Amino acid sequence: MVAPMTGREPAFGTPDTTLVRRGRPPIGEHRVAVLEATRRLLADVGYEQMTLEAVAAEAGLYRRYLSRTWRSKAELVRDALFEDVAAFAVPDTGELVEDLRDTVRQHVELILRPEFLRGLPALQEAFRVDAELWGTTVERHVRPPVEAFRQVFEAAETRGEIVSHLAPDLVLNTMTGALQQLARLGRMNDEQLVDHGVQLIAAAMVEWADSAPPAA
Numbered sequence: 001m002v003a004p005m006t007g008r009e010p011a012f013g014t015p016d017t018t019l020v021r022r023g024r025p026p027i028g029e030h031r032v033a034v035l036e037a038t039r040r041l042l043a044d045v046g047y048e049q050m051t052l053e054a055v056a057a058e059a060g061l062y063r064r065y066l067s068r069t070w071r072s073k074a075e076l077v078r079d080a081l082f083e084d085v086a087a088f089a090v091p092d093t094g095e096l097v098e099d100l101r102d103t104v105r106q107h108v109e110l111i112l113r114p115e116f117l118r119g120l121p122a123l124q125e126a127f128r129v130d131a132e133l134w135g136t137t138v139e140r141h142v143r144p145p146v147e148a149f150r151q152v153f154e155a156a157e158t159r160g161e162i163v164s165h166l167a168p169d170l171v172l173n174t175m176t177g178a179l180q181q182l183a184r185l186g187r188m189n190d191e192q193l194v195d196h197g198v199q200l201i202a203a204a205m206v207e208w209a210d211s212a213p214p215a216a
Contacts, residue, residue: 034059038115043114047123050073085145096152103145103148108194120180161209162209178196
C-alpha cells in the first residue's frame with residue numbers, strides 16, 4: 001500500500017523529501033553526475049543523513065535537475081544502487097555450476113559496494129510502503145537477473161544436467177536475501193559469498209539428473 005499524503009510532507013532538502021515535480025530527465029552527463037554523487041554520499045553518511053540538497057551540491061548542479069527526474073529520495077537512491085542491473089550478463093560456460101558462479105558473482109559485486117550496504121535497508125522499507133516505486137523497480141531492475149537465471153536453468157536442462165528447478169524469481173529472492181544478510185555481517189569475503197550462493201542454489205534449488213550435484 002502506498003503511504004497516504006498528509007499535506008505536511010517535509011520541505012525539499014530534508015532527509016525524507018518527496019519531490020513533487022516530474023518531467024524530462026536531465027541530459028546524460030547530469031544524470032551520471034547525480035547518481036555518482038548519490039553513491040558517494042550514501043557510502044559516506046548513509047541513507048538517513050543524505051539530503052537531496054547535498055546530492056545536488058556534490059554533483060555541482062541546481063536542485064531542479066533532481067526534481068525533473070526523481071519523485072522522491074528513495075527513487076533516486078534506487079536508481080543509484082541498481083542502475084547497472086539492466087546490463088546483467090547471462091553467462092554461457094557450458095556447465096551449470098560455472099554459469100551459477102558467474103551469475104552469483106555479479107550479485108556479490110553489487111551487494112558489497114559500500115553505498116549498497118548503507119543504502120539498501122532504508123530503501124527496502126520504502127519499497128514496502130510505496131507500491132509504485134516497487135512496481136517500477138521490479139520492471140527495471142528485478143526482471144533482468146530473474147531472466148538471467150531462467151536462461152541459465154533452461155540451458156542446463158537442454159544439456160541434460162538438471163531435470164527441474166525452482167522458479168527463477170524464488171531462486172533470486174532466496175539467494176540475494178541470504179547473501180545480503182551475510183554481507184552486512186562482514187564475515188565473508190567476496191569469493192566466500194560467491195561459493196555460498198552457488199552451493200545454496202546447487203544443493204537446494206535444482207534437481208540434478210544425477211543423484212548428487214557436482215562439487216561447487
